Amino acid sequence: MDLELENKLKDTFPVMFEEMHGDKATTCMHFGCECHNGWYNIINQLCMSIDSYINTASKDRQRELARNILVNEKRWDELPKWDRLPGEHPVVRPVTDAVDPVVFKQIKEKFGTLTIYFTGGDAVVSNLIHLADLISSVTCENCGSPGVQRTGGWIRVQCDGCYGSDNTAN
Ligand SMILES: [Zn+2]
Numbered sequence: 001m002d003l004e005l006e007n008k009l010k011d012t013f014p015v016m017f018e019e020m021h022g023d024k025a026t027t028c029m030h031f032g033c034e035c036h037n038g039w040y041n042i043i044n045q046l047c048m049s050i051d052s053y054i055n056t057a058s059k060d061r062q063r064e065l066a067r068n069i070l071v072n073e074k075r076w077d078e079l080p081k082w083d084r085l086p087g088e089h090p091v092v093r094p095v096t097d098a099v100d101p102v103v104f105k106q107i108k109e110k111f112g113t114l115t116i117y118f119t120g121g122d123a124v125v126s127n128l129i130h131l132a133d134l135i136s137s138v139t140c141e142n143c144g145s146p147g148v149q150r151t152g153g154w155i156r157v158q159c160d161g162c163y164g165s166d167n168t169a170n
Pocket residue numbers: 140141142143144145158159160161162163
């Protein structure tokens with residue numbers, strides 16, 4: 001992928017791409033995103049989804065923790081009305097685990113589709129990454145148009161226009 005696009009991803013999502021262009025001895029992200037520019041939008045939208053999910057999960061968790069403090073301290077009046085049943089005191093509720101920040105370890109084209117290795121996240125993040133993999137299997141790696149997997153030596157996803165052209169150097 002072009003350096004300009006890689007830097008755009010790194011600037012927008014500094015935590016996820018903290019290893020981008022790092023030391024070759026310690027991270028595969030040294031090589032940047034090892035795919036062509038046609039998948040930039042998939043990666044960018046994926047990162048937006050992960051970012052939004054982690055932010056929302058974190059806010060929900062903070063709200064639940066704050067609520068439980070009020071319950072523990074019997075500060076019933078400060079709880080929202082819908083949380084107070086007549087004649088009953090609200091109880092402490094279990095709080096979901098925090099979602100660890102996602103850090104990409106390698107992003108590349110493998111067997112024709114986008115393959116991403118990462119640390120952190122949870123099952124939701126894994127599903128989002130799986131979805132990005134599926135979308136890449138029908139998206140031209142060169143230009144981002146709808147494409148199909150072309151076989152013969154090297155499996156890759158290309159649209160009709162890019163298939164067979166020399167527009168594969170990158
Ligand atoms: Zn194309």
